[in-house]
Each structure stands twice: as C-alpha cells, then as structure tokens.
Amino acid sequence: MSTRDLDRLATAVKKRRLELYPSRLAAAKAAGVSKDTWRKVEEGDPAVRETSYAKMDQALHWMVGSCTAILTGGEPVAVDHQDGVDVVHTPQSMLPEDVRIAVTDAAMAVTPGLTLGDVQALSTQVVEELRRRGILPPAPQG
Secondary structure: OOOOOHHHHHHHHHHHHHHHOOOHHHHHHHHOOOHHHHHHHHOOOOOOOHHHHHHHHHHOOEOOOHHHHHHOOOOOOEEEEEOOEEEEEOOOOOOHHHHHHHHHHHHHHHOOOOOHHHHHHHHHHHHHHHHHOOOOOOOOOO
8 A cells, every 4th residue: 555544544443443342452352453453553553464454344343444445545334233144334425326337337348248228127126136235225215
C-alpha cells in the first residue's frame, strides 16, 4: 500500500470497539490478538501485520478487508451473524441500480450470446436475491 491513513483507521477502530466491547483487552481477546497490537492500531502505529487487521475485522463485526479498506480511504462493511447466516450491511453507496449495471456489464463480458432480455432478467434476479438476504434495501413501495 502506498498511502495509508493510520489515523483514520485508529479513529474508526476505536469508535467501533467502544460500541462493542467494554475494554481494549476484551476486544483483543475476541480478535485473538494481543492488547498491545490492539493499542498500536488505536494509536496509529504502522507496525501491525495484515493478519492482525483481518482478525480485528472479525471481532469488530466487519467484513475481512475492512481495516485495509479504511487505510486506503474506503469504508468498513458491517457483518452480523443472524440465524446461522452472515448478513452484510452494504454501504449506502451500493444501490440496486449499481448492482444492475455491474451484473449487466459482467454478463455481457462473460456471456456475449445472452439477449438483452436475459441480461435484464439476470440483473433483476440478482437485485431481488440481494434484497432477500438483507444486503440491499427493500424495493420502494408505491
């Protein structure tokens, strides 16, 4: 990574930790990292391994890769475990229309023989499946 915003990560991790855990020690135990490692992240110390970030992601109920995303200007993606299923809380920036466009572009790139109707049906089905899983918001009523 060329540009890493350690202060931004420190702020995000501390904020989330305070929402979920009574102490750094409790958070570190949940992640399987040392209290010192957790402190380093919250203080913006660059001497933290990527594997530690991945462990912390899970303890913070973030999708693995979220700490790294924060370091490079992105946002964490929250994940909850409900009824034996991981439910991803998609950032507001991911809208159903974005999904439709991505599916359409991918379908045309991978399977150029599909008709426009097939591609539209596929993208609609993907959006509906993501809504059913709680990844995208419900369809607007009206």
